[in-house]
Amino acid sequence: MTADDTFGRLxxxxYPAYTMGRAAEMLGTTQGFLRALGEARLITPLRSPGGHRRYSRYQLRIAARARELVDRGTPIEAACRxxxxxxQLEEAQRLNAEYRRAAEAGHPTAE
Incomplete structure (x- = not known):
């Protein structure tokens, strides 16, 4: 792998670029909180060759949203749900917008 490949992945x-410690630091939370999110199956970190948890930016955004809800008093299980x-709602809205654009352009949509 070249340096360009590595930097492109960032x-x-x-891309699982962040260690558990760094992820917790960035979120202002504990490693235990990140483990709890994993146990609740909200995020599933990838593992490094040495077995350490690694998190992506997408996972950190999800974890940050869960933390926001927990900080407001929502139980962690409910926050994850x-x-x-x-x-899921965001994805459904994105798909609906695509179908609408296709219909407006006169293209048939998949059923």
């Missing part, structure tokens, strides 16, 4: 939202539902 722009990838899904809310974040999952928000993510």
């Amino acid at each position: 722009d990838d939202e899904d 809310i974040v999952i539902l928000e993510d």
Whole structure:
């Protein structure tokens, strides 16, 4: 792998660039909180060859949203469910917008 390949990956939202310690520091939370999100199956960190958890920017955004809800008093299990539902809603809205654009352009959509 070249240096260009490595640096190119840093722009990838899904590239697991952050260690657990760094991720917790960036979020202003504890490593235990990140473990709890993993146990609740909100985020599943990838593992380094040495077995250490690694997080992507996308996962950090999800974790930050969960932390925001927990900080407001929402139980962690409920916060995780809310974040999952928000993510599903956003994806459904994106797909609906694509279907609308295709229909307006006169293209048939998949059924």
